[in-house]
Amino acid sequence: MAIPKVMGIETEYGISSSAHGDFNPVLASSMLINSYAGDLRRIRWDYEQESPLRDARGFEPVQERQPTEEDLGLANVILTNGARYYVDHAHPEYSTPECATPRELVVHDKAGERILERSLASVADLLPPGERLSIYKNNTDGKGNSYGCHENYLVARSLPFARLVRDLTPFFVTRQIFTGAGKVGTEGSRADGGRIPFQISQRADFFEAEVGLETTLKRPIINTRDEPHADPEKYRRLHCIGGDANLCEVALFLKVGTTAIVLKMIEDELLPDLSLEEPVPALHAVSRDPSCRELVRLRDGRRIRALELQWEYLDHAKKFVKEAEATPENAEVLAWWEAVLAGIEEEPLSLHRELDWVAKFRLLEAYRERDRLDWRDAKLAMIDLQYHDVRRGRGLYHRLAGAGKVERLTTDEEIERAVVEPPEDTRAYFRGRCVARYAHSIAAASWDSIIFDTGKDALQRIPLREPLRGTKAHVEHILEASADAPALIAALQA
Amino acid sequence: MPQEHEQKRVQRKSGGEAGNQGGQVEATKKGEKLKEEMDDILEEIDSVLEENAEEFVKSYVQKGGE
Numbered sequence: 001m002a003i004p005k006v007m008g009i010e011t012e013y014g015i016s017s018s019a020h021g022d023f024n025p026v027l028a029s030s031m032l033i034n035s036y037a038g039d040l041r042r043i044r045w046d047y048e049q050e051s052p053l054r055d056a057r058g059f060e061p062v063q064e065r066q067p068t069e070e071d072l073g074l075a076n077v078i079l080t081n082g083a084r085y086y087v088d089h090a091h092p093e094y095s096t097p098e099c100a101t102p103r104e105l106v107v108h109d110k111a112g113e114r115i116l117e118r119s120l121a122s123v124a125d126l127l128p129p130g131e132r133l134s135i136y137k138n139n140t141d142g143k144g145n146s147y148g149c150h151e152n153y154l155v156a157r158s159l160p161f162a163r164l165v166r167d168l169t170p171f172f173v174t175r176q177i178f179t180g181a182g183k184v185g186t187e188g189s190r191a192d193g194g195r196i197p198f199q200i201s202q203r204a205d206f207f208e209a210e211v212g213l214e215t216t217l218k219r220p221i222i223n224t225r226d227e228p229h230a231d232p233e234k235y236r237r238l239h240c241i242g243g244d245a246n247l248c249e250v251a252l253f254l255k256v257g258t259t260a261i262v263l264k265m266i267e268d269e270l271l272p273d274l275s276l277e278e279p280v281p282a283l284h285a286v287s288r289d290p291s292c293r294e295l296v297r298l299r300d301g302r303r304i305r306a307l308e309l310q311w312e313y314l315d316h317a318k319k320f321v322k323e324a325e326a327t328p329e330n331a332e333v334l335a336w337w338e339a340v341l342a343g344i345e346e347e348p349l350s351l352h353r354e355l356d357w358v359a360k361f362r363l364l365e366a367y368r369e370r371d372r373l374d375w376r377d378a379k380l381a382m383i384d385l386q387y388h389d390v391r392r393g394r395g396l397y398h399r400l401a402g403a404g405k406v407e408r409l410t411t412d413e414e415i416e417r418a419v420v421e422p423p424e425d426t427r428a429y430f431r432g433r434c435v436a437r438y439a440h441s442i443a444a445a446s447w448d449s450i451i452f453d454t455g456k457d458a459l460q461r462i463p464l465r466e467p468l469r470g471t472k473a474h475v476e477h478i479l480e481a482s483a484d485a486p487a488l489i490a491a492l493q494a
Numbered sequence: 495m496p497q498e499h500e501q502k503r504v505q506r507k508s509g510g511e512a513g514n515q516g517g518q519v520e521a522t523k524k525g526e527k528l529k530e531e532m533d534d535i536l537e538e539i540d541s542v543l544e545e546n547a548e549e550f551v552k553s554y555v556q557k558g559g560e
Contacts, residue, residue, distance in 0.1 A: 383539075
């Protein structure tokens with residue numbers, strides 16, 4: 001039986017400095033985050049339940065423990081909106097709070113952009129005169145180095161992992177046609193010396209395996225990290241590493257909305273076998289065909305377009321939603337899904353208001369025509385990169401949005417609220433509100449715990465093992481009635 | 495919201511199809527309007543683009559993440 005899809009997105013942002021020479025992105029990221037976090041940075045991250053090397057297929061961890069960002073004293077903060085904002089490798093990373101609907105997740109992912117933009121303003125005073133940082137919500141430097149945008153979905157532990165791999169892989173290979181953020185050229189081991197001028201996905205070049213635990217090399221289409229951050233008997237947290245970071249709200253909404261519905265259909269074992277003959281080469285081929293006409297071969301012998309495979313998923317989804325989950329949220333996902341597939345069917349370039357790769361491609365084509373540029377011209381690579389700049393004055397996506405040239409699903413007011421307020425329908429509400437109300441009594445926190453230090457001998461650990469407990473409906477009255485942390489703990493234990 | 499969007503799409507599609515001759519004129523006008531619109535966007539974007547594209551692109555090097 002399908003379970004509710006609690007979900008979140010982790011985005012590693014690109015970071016660069018105007019002082020190229022001795023730039024240290026790790027320290028700069030840490031400074032950026034700390035300058036924004038202020039007093040909140042004294043709450044530590046509780047690592048007790050973390051085990052990123054545990055494998056969903058049942059293997060034991062084999063690697064030795066590496067020094068963590070915590071060991072190095074780098075920024076790692078929990079915000080009042082329930083998000084985690086920290087340094088991961090050499091990037092600032094923003095992990096949204098857990099959200100219960102795709103729309104809420106869009107709002108919170110967009111709030112992340114605003115937080116990075118504000119951090120740039122707050123860090124400016126700390127930098128040497130003349131130096132300035134830039135932040136990009138993208139996934140590659142165009143030189144073979146990629147950083148991730150990972151989606152996380154709560155799935156039932158009872159679901160056999162092999163079934164998930166079978167039914168999700170063809171979906172992930174083909175959803176790029178609406179989730180892709182677009183990229184000039186090819187790179188890394190997939191670089192082809194300029195034959196392919198533009199591709200749909202930022203990330204496809206970096207994927208080499210079908211299934212696996214890795215995230216930094218030999219990246220797999222299905223990642224097996226088994227770290228539920230919730231009751232492990234009941235749940236998995238499916239960690240999806242293949243998506244591009246989105247700026248267009250429709251693309252972002254569809255990325256998480258369609259995936260959530262597909263996962264529910266997989267849990268209910270409703271999907272037929274749509275396995276691809278060769279998923280990894282198909283992933284690359286689909287990304288490299290902005291006309292969306294390339295054929296992929298299914299194991300049943302059919303050769304069809306990525307778009308047709310998406311139509312099949314949509315047909316099943318319509319039936320599933322009608323019979324099992326006729327909610328307004330699902331109706332909105334299906335309506336956009338259908339509208340976008342129909343748009344791709346007729347003319348992919350018509351979707352420049354909805355999809356990042358199309359908005360970017362159209363801009364590049366316009367520049368090519370006006371300035372008579374060859375695809376290898378540096379100006380086009382610059383436009384590709386600057387599309388993702390988080391500053392609303394500088395980022396080309398944001399300039400398009402500001403001029404009303406892209407479709408919006410949210411309002412600026414909603415996004416501003418999500419910069420400080422948590423979602424109301426998940427445990428993120430409890431986490432965020434506790435950080436807002438009792439920050440000075442919290443020693444540490446994580447996705448599934450808050451550890452209070454109320455001055456007594458023992459610290460008090462409040463577990464949050466159920467992602468859908470600790471919502472506004474559950475705890476608002478308790479929080480309102482508890483003036484301080486000891487009162488809260490007493491009320492929770494009563 | 496997507497419903498409204500779909501309607502818009504249908505309107506867009508049917509916009510230039512009223513009669514052959516009229517349709518072509520309409521389509522040309524539309525094409526000009528689209529081009530003007532695009533020129534306006536490019537002008538706006540010109541004003542925020544970094545100055546030295548070569549240097550800007552070359553200096554953007556990231557460490558891998560994840």
